[in-house]
Amino acid sequence: MEYLNVAPVASIILLFTVVTSLYAFYDNSVYGKFMLHPYSVAKGKNVFTLLTSGLIHADYMHMFFNLFTFFAFAFTLEQMMGHWQFGLMYVLSLILSDLPTVFKNKDNFHYHSLGASGAISAVLFSFILFKPFSEIGILFIPFGIPAIVFGVLYLVYCVYASKNSRDNINHDAHFFGAISGLLITIILVPGIVPNFISALTAKLLH
Numbered sequence: 001m002e003y004l005n006v007a008p009v010a011s012i013i014l015l016f017t018v019v020t021s022l023y024a025f026y027d028n029s030v031y032g033k034f035m036l037h038p039y040s041v042a043k044g045k046n047v048f049t050l051l052t053s054g055l056i057h058a059d060y061m062h063m064f065f066n067l068f069t070f071f072a073f074a075f076t077l078e079q080m081m082g083h084w085q086f087g088l089m090y091v092l093s094l095i096l097s098d099l100p101t102v103f104k105n106k107d108n109f110h111y112h113s114l115g116a117s118g119a120i121s122a123v124l125f126s127f128i129l130f131k132p133f134s135e136i137g138i139l140f141i142p143f144g145i146p147a148i149v150f151g152v153l154y155l156v157y158c159v160y161a162s163k164n165s166r167d168n169i170n171h172d173a174h175f176f177g178a179i180s181g182l183l184i185t186i187i188l189v190p191g192i193v194p195n196f197i198s199a200l201t202a203k204l205l206h
Helices: 002-006 008-026 029-034 049-055 060-081 083-104 117-130 147-164 171-188 192-205
Strands: none
Touching: 002 008, 002 060, 008 029, 008 049, 008 060, 008 083, 029 049, 049 083, 060 083, 060 117, 083 117, 083 171, 117 147, 117 171, 117 192, 147 171, 171 192
8 A cells, every 4th residue: 555655646657567467478469459469559659559569478487477577676766757748758758668679670560579578677667767876686696786787788789789680579669669768757757867977987986
């Protein structure tokens, strides 16, 4: 109940995503209705899947890692940036992160995409603007990594994987979600850039 009080938007997004993902595991027909199909979207059909594709996941592991990351950062982020600002940033990033995928695969009838990864990346990078030197823990690594360092490595990996990977993960959505999160936060939160620069300067001069 405490989470619902301090971060109602993040709470609703988390609950709704868990419920729809679990229901899709139970009823596979949901995938056909909710998955992003760039070929169709490019022709003006099923445009709503730019949103609904972020409400379902491929399997339990996919859902766990996405929503664990969301839980780790979203509730604190909403308190820092504001309720409606957080909600708008999440929804816009979910859409914007998928648009490059639509353009890239507009002629590929067999390509589909799903998951909230683009919006989750946006949450992470928006958080980095507020707390660039907050330590991020990574599984199997016994020490924390400064958020800004993790962010740079993450973007480099996304660019590399998008060009070279054959793992069926939509790395473009991760990358453009991160960029969307940064830009939308800068627009919605006046003063965030000077605060970010001040944090960097203070750390470098410390």
